[in-house]
Amino acid sequence: MTTEWIPAALSSDLPRGGVMASVCGTLEVAVWRSASGRVAAWVDRCPHRGMRLSHGFVRGEMLSCIYHGWRFDGAGRCRKIPAHPDLDPPETIRTQSLACLDAQGVIWIASEAPAVAPPDLGNVVPLRSLTFEAGIDAVAAMTGEVPDRSLLRLDAHGPVPPLVLLLQALGPGRSAVHALAAPTGTGALVAASRALEDFRRRTEAQGIAA
Numbered sequence: 001m002t003t004e005w006i007p008a009a010l011s012s013d014l015p016r017g018g019v020m021a022s023v024c025g026t027l028e029v030a031v032w033r034s035a036s037g038r039v040a041a042w043v044d045r046c047p048h049r050g051m052r053l054s055h056g057f058v059r060g061e062m063l064s065c066i067y068h069g070w071r072f073d074g075a076g077r078c079r080k081i082p083a084h085p086d087l088d089p090p091e092t093i094r095t096q097s098l099a100c101l102d103a104q105g106v107i108w109i110a111s112e113a114p115a116v117a118p119p120d121l122g123n124v125v126p127l128r129s130l131t132f133e134a135g136i137d138a139v140a141a142m143t144g145e146v147p148d149r150s151l152l153r154l155d156a157h158g159p160v161p162p163l164v165l166l167l168q169a170l171g172p173g174r175s176a177v178h179a180l181a182a183p184t185g186t187g188a189l190v191a192a193s194r195a196l197e198d199f200r201r202r203t204e205a206q207g208i209a210a
């Protein structure tokens with residue numbers, strides 16, 4: 001169980017009508033955004049026969065499972081079973097919901113809603129998310145910072161703006177790094193993106209050398 005907000009994705013990577021797979025601690029999670037822009041996160045398992053809900057598709061304000069088409073509203077309650085079109089599904093048929101928040105350009109998830117808000121990221125714009133073949137402790141060690149609620153800062157120097165790195169554990173020796181940068185020109189953001197790739201190369205090389 002996670003008691004803190006976990007960064008699941010940059011908001012810009014989940015458009016309206018989109019579904020993606022993510023991870024919250026040890027839970028595999030489906031995160032989706034409805035046609036009106038509302039986000040939700042559920043355990044990635046359909047309550048019918050266990051198909052991954054992240055393989056489903058969004059219809060308006062509902063997510064449909066790709067297997068038999070059971071349709072769930074934003075609160076996770078089943079509203080439609082295509083094989084029984086006249087049935088009003090019982091309220092007990094629902095997905096296992098997580099807390100989910102879209103704030104500061106980031107989608108945050110937690111297995112239970114934390115008492116505190118996600119950390120204040122300051123004045124930043126989304127850059128990109130990268131998968132690292134390194135655990136979050138190894139990534140943090142490369143920045144020289146101790147993880148503070150998985151928020152790190154990376155000063156890449158030169159024309160590259162300082163980066164805010166949000167770390168998400170994906171499994172043993174694997175993590176996602178969601179990067180944001182101080183607002184700046186397009187050229188500097190391209191340089192920041194390259195700096196992030198270079199940081200990943202150095203971090204992964206350190207792991208191989210260890």
Ligand code: FES
Pocket residue numbers: 046047048049050051065066067068069070
């Ligand atoms: S497994 Fe999802 S509707 Fe059947």
